[in-house]
Amino acid sequence: MKKDDKAIDAARYRLNEIENDLVGELAAGRIGRREFLRHGAVLGLSVPFLSSLAGAFGLTAVAPRMARAAAAGGLIRVACTVPAGAVDPVTVDDNGGLLMLHQTGEFLSISGPDLVLRPHLAESWKPNGDGTVWTFKIRQGVKFQNGKTMTAEDVAASIDRLADPKNSSNALSAFKGVLSKGGAKKVDDDTVEFHLDTANGNFPYLVSSDNYNAIIIPADYAGDFEKTFIGTGPFKLDKYTPKVGASFVRNPDYWGPKAVPDRTEWSFYQNMQAMVLALQGNQVDIVSQVSAVGGEALLNDPSFQIISEKTSSHQQVHMRCDMAPFDDKRVRQAVALCLDRKQMVQGLFSGRSDIGNDSPFAPVFPSTDKSVPQREKDIAKAKQLLADAGHANGFTVKLTTEQYLEIPDYAVIIQNAVKAIGITIELNVEAQDAYYGKAVFGSSDWLDSVMGITDYGHRGVPNVFLNAPLKSDGTWNSAHFKNKDYDALVAQYIVASDLGTQRAVAKKIQELLLDETPVIFGYFYHYLTPAKKNVTGVPPVANRLFLSQAALT
Amino acid sequence: MSMQAADTAPAPAAPARTGGAGRERLRLLLRSGTFLAGAAIVAFWVACALFGSDVVPQDPYAVDLMSKLQAPSPDHWFGTDRLGRDIFARVIVGARDILTIAPLATVLGTVLGTTLGLIMGYFRGFIDEAISRLIEAVLALPLVIVALLALVALGTSYITVILVIGLIFTPLIARTVRSAVLTERGLDYVAAARLRGENPFYIMFIEILPNVVPPILVESTVRLGYAIFTVATLSFIGFGIQPPSADWGLAISDSYGLINGGYWWTVLFDALAIASLVVGVNLVADGVQGVFET
Numbered sequence: 001m002k003k004d005d006k007a008i009d010a011a012r013y014r015l016n017e018i019e020n021d022l023v024g025e026l027a028a029g030r031i032g033r034r035e036f037l038r039h040g041a042v043l044g045l046s047v048p049f050l051s052s053l054a055g056a057f058g059l060t061a062v063a064p065r066m067a068r069a070a071a072a073g074g075l076i077r078v079a080c081t082v083p084a085g086a087v088d089p090v091t092v093d094d095n096g097g098l099l100m101l102h103q104t105g106e107f108l109s110i111s112g113p114d115l116v117l118r119p120h121l122a123e124s125w126k127p128n129g130d131g132t133v134w135t136f137k138i139r140q141g142v143k144f145q146n147g148k149t150m151t152a153e154d155v156a157a158s159i160d161r162l163a164d165p166k167n168s169s170n171a172l173s174a175f176k177g178v179l180s181k182g183g184a185k186k187v188d189d190d191t192v193e194f195h196l197d198t199a200n201g202n203f204p205y206l207v208s209s210d211n212y213n214a215i216i217i218p219a220d221y222a223g224d225f226e227k228t229f230i231g232t233g234p235f236k237l238d239k240y241t242p243k244v245g246a247s248f249v250r251n252p253d254y255w256g257p258k259a260v261p262d263r264t265e266w267s268f269y270q271n272m273q274a275m276v277l278a279l280q281g282n283q284v285d286i287v288s289q290v291s292a293v294g295g296e297a298l299l300n301d302p303s304f305q306i307i308s309e310k311t312s313s314h315q316q317v318h319m320r321c322d323m324a325p326f327d328d329k330r331v332r333q334a335v336a337l338c339l340d341r342k343q344m345v346q347g348l349f350s351g352r353s354d355i356g357n358d359s360p361f362a363p364v365f366p367s368t369d370k371s372v373p374q375r376e377k378d379i380a381k382a383k384q385l386l387a388d389a390g391h392a393n394g395f396t397v398k399l400t401t402e403q404y405l406e407i408p409d410y411a412v413i414i415q416n417a418v419k420a421i422g423i424t425i426e427l428n429v430e431a432q433d434a435y436y437g438k439a440v441f442g443s444s445d446w447l448d449s450v451m452g453i454t455d456y457g458h459r460g461v462p463n464v465f466l467n468a469p470l471k472s473d474g475t476w477n478s479a480h481f482k483n484k485d486y487d488a489l490v491a492q493y494i495v496a497s498d499l500g501t502q503r504a505v506a507k508k509i510q511e512l513l514l515d516e517t518p519v520i521f522g523y524f525y526h527y528l529t530p531a532k533k534n535v536t537g538v539p540p541v542a543n544r545l546f547l548s549q550a551a552l553t
Numbered sequence: 554m555s556m557q558a559a560d561t562a563p564a565p566a567a568p569a570r571t572g573g574a575g576r577e578r579l580r581l582l583l584r585s586g587t588f589l590a591g592a593a594i595v596a597f598w599v600a601c602a603l604f605g606s607d608v609v610p611q612d613p614y615a616v617d618l619m620s621k622l623q624a625p626s627p628d629h630w631f632g633t634d635r636l637g638r639d640i641f642a643r644v645i646v647g648a649r650d651i652l653t654i655a656p657l658a659t660v661l662g663t664v665l666g667t668t669l670g671l672i673m674g675y676f677r678g679f680i681d682e683a684i685s686r687l688i689e690a691v692l693a694l695p696l697v698i699v700a701l702l703a704l705v706a707l708g709t710s711y712i713t714v715i716l717v718i719g720l721i722f723t724p725l726i727a728r729t730v731r732s733a734v735l736t737e738r739g740l741d742y743v744a745a746a747r748l749r750g751e752n753p754f755y756i757m758f759i760e761i762l763p764n765v766v767p768p769i770l771v772e773s774t775v776r777l778g779y780a781i782f783t784v785a786t787l788s789f790i791g792f793g794i795q796p797p798s799a800d801w802g803l804a805i806s807d808s809y810g811l812i813n814g815g816y817w818w819t820v821l822f823d824a825l826a827i828a829s830l831v832v833g834v835n836l837v838a839d840g841v842q843g844v845f846e847t
Contacts, residue, residue, distance in 0.1 A: 270790075270791075271791065271806075272810065273806070273807075273808075273809050273810030273811075274810070275810075276810035276813075277809070277810055277813070280813040293635060294635060294807070294808075294810060294811075295810075296622060296635065296811060296814055296816065297810055297811045297812070297813050297814025297815075297816065298814070300814060301814060343618050343619065344618065346618070346619070347618025347619045347621060347637070348618050348621075348636075403791055408796050408807075409635065409636055409796075411796065412616065412636060412796050412797040413616055413618070413636070415797060416614065416615070416616040416797075427795050427796055427797065428709075428795060429791075429795055429796060430709075431705075431791065434705070
């Protein structure tokens with residue numbers, strides 16, 4: 001398609017400096033259409049406007065196949081992992097729990113499979129000049145399932161509750177250093193302002209579906225979510241039985257398109273193999289997630305479909321930087337050099353993952369600098385580093401981790417790989433609730449173990465991955481990595497509004513983390529949701545299962 | 554006169570102190586087809602546990618991701634698992650963990666249960682009543698649930714699995730030993746030992762214990778079968794042996810979802826191994842029971 005300079009000039013005339021910078025990135029070919037839509041949406045530009053502007057550059061999307069409208073009715077049965085603890089929007093930190101939250105709760109915006117933010121309970125958003133204040137226009141006419149109207153006050157209170165350190169909020173992983181208690185303010189009935197601690201170019205992601213705790217609940221919420229599952233969503237609670245399952249029914253007063261299924265039933269399973277058998281045995285229609293490892297029976301079976309999405313989901317291998325033997329970065333580098341990442345991606349995942357380069361900058365992020373050299377397996381160099389660090393004869397160390405997806409297999413692979421340089425790893429694989437413990441330092445194997453592997457769900461931007469597990473004061477800093485240069489670089493990255501600056505800072509962060517290696521990022525796996533062939537209307541969104549348009553044809 | 558006669562008469566001897574009965578039982582055991590068949594199976598797995606890692610053609614722990622889930626072939630007799638490890642080598646070596654944990658747990662349970670049973674049966678009265686009620690309460694709880702709770706509280710390791718299974722078996726063995734001791738304590742050789750002024754622990758462990766060995770032996774061999782099954786069950790539900798052990802229960806747990814996908818070999822051989830070992834131990838138990846009850 002031909003470039004339309006006239007339309008481009010007209011559009012650019014209406015845009016501010018940051019927005020024009022983004023258009024400049026597209027014009028220079030440094031980003032593609034997808035990244036342009038994605039970053040433009042963060043800045044508050046509408047997706048139709050961004051699409052037409054990309055079209056003016058000759059970049060058009062392939063027209064999506066129109067899904068046949070499904071007839072209302074029916075039951076959708078889902079298998080997912082048992083929520084590790086009480087389902088509460090403030091404290092949930094596990095996959096089973098977060099899947100429950102958004103069955104009845106909704107977010108201000110939704111990060112779709114293309115990582116583009118789309119308005120939901122917020123109709124639009126806009127930053128101020130320096131990105132320190134973000135103003136959200138809230139959708140009107142939305143009701144909670146108890147009949148009460150959702151207001152800007154509910155939105156401000158929901159986010160404020162998550163930003164309050166007194167609440168042991170899991171969302172502090174996203175908000176710490178970004179948004180403090182009191183920063184979310186109701187301006188009028190349909191406007192909320194977020195006054196940030198520092199400028200943040202990606203803030204809308206932090207209050208979107210990307211931050212799974214950030215569902216909007218009533219301002220007077222009293223902490224009894226499991227009784228009501230109160231929210232504004234297309235389903236409302238029918239029944240919830242801890243450790244067993246849940247069922248939801250259509251919310252007839254929903255503000256948007258009504259849910260297609262009459263009812264959804266969720267069964268909780270302890271492990272993936274049981275879920276696989278449940279789908280094969282026709283006990284469920286969908287399994288929320290399987291790993292490419294262990295899920296082969298479904299992935300290679302043509303009688304099932306796999307709803308798949310490339311993601312930033314990964315397993316972090318942390319090594320305590322403040323404890324021997326990992327207090328010497330050469331030891332950490334040596335361990336990382338033992339892994340054959342290409343073989344893991346091809347052999348373990350059958351290609352259903354992307355190679356990691358020991359930083360959270362996944363290939364799906366537009367800001368990732370792909371010119372940073374990939375770390376390759378190099379046993380000779382690893383041996384040398386270990387000898388230089390005074391461990392020529394190796395050592396024995398305990399690796400503690402969780403029974404979740406392919407993590408135990410990953411642990412065995414690492415254990416096998418480091419034998420080559422004389423390191424003996426003893427494995428301690430625990431149930432998820434035992435591994436996470438109280439999720440605070442001193443009472444959690446996850447945060448206290450000298451070496452461990454932890455699952456990290458998908459995010460649309462790397463901010464949470466950069467902050468919580470790696471910053472000196474990070475709430476999830478299981479590596480106990482404290483590096484002032486790193487902290488300063490992350491602050492620069494978060495402030496940056498334009499993609500060019502973000503990528504430049506990202507390069508420095510990637511290089512620093514490659515050198516320090518507090519955490520091994522071996523791969524970023526694709527999110528795989530197996531379903532029966534006749535299931536339609538389930539969008540591929542990692543760590544989320546939106547069932548309102550799901551149907552059995 | 555009669556008092557003098559009593560003083561000079563020889564004290565009744567404990568019946569099991571003669572070696573003839575033992576030899577006769579051994580001869581009967583060696584002529585028992587049931588026992589010999591079971592012993593052969595158990596001996597095979599014991600040999601695998603002891604020498605398996607020296608004779609298997611491939612390293613059972615070597616990961617080869619590019620060869621994962623290969624069907625049985627001349628290169629891999631039992632195929633490969635999802636990490637590309639040779640299943641034949643893992644089944645052979647996998648005997649080691651289960652044949653370390655299950656017998657040790659059984660020995661622990663037998664030692665503690667025997668001690669408890671001797672105390673209950675010998676002292677009777679309040680001690681017997683109190684311990685019996687406690688045992689009944691413990692036995693009312695499902696075995697695997699108790700094991701799970703204990704493993705969650707103590708954490709999973711070889712030692713904790715041995716301790717947990719051993720302690721769970723203790724009341725079962727104690728009840729059997731108590732019944733046997735109740736019969737023995739009324740016999741003359743026990744009364745004679747008391748008259749000689751022997752202390753209760755001497756009477757229990759030196760006089761009575763040798764005479765209650767047969768029921769203990771039978772109970773222990775039966776328990777060994779259950780111990781093997783319990784270890785496999787705990788591994789299967791993720792509370793037993795840690796990876797990368799080649800333990801059979803763990804292997805089944807890791808792979809049972811693959812069966813319907815056509816990867817039957819990832820589960821079949823480990824399941825057959827458990828079944829054969831349990832059958833072998835039960836045949837031995839049947840043989841022992843048959844001989845001691847004749």
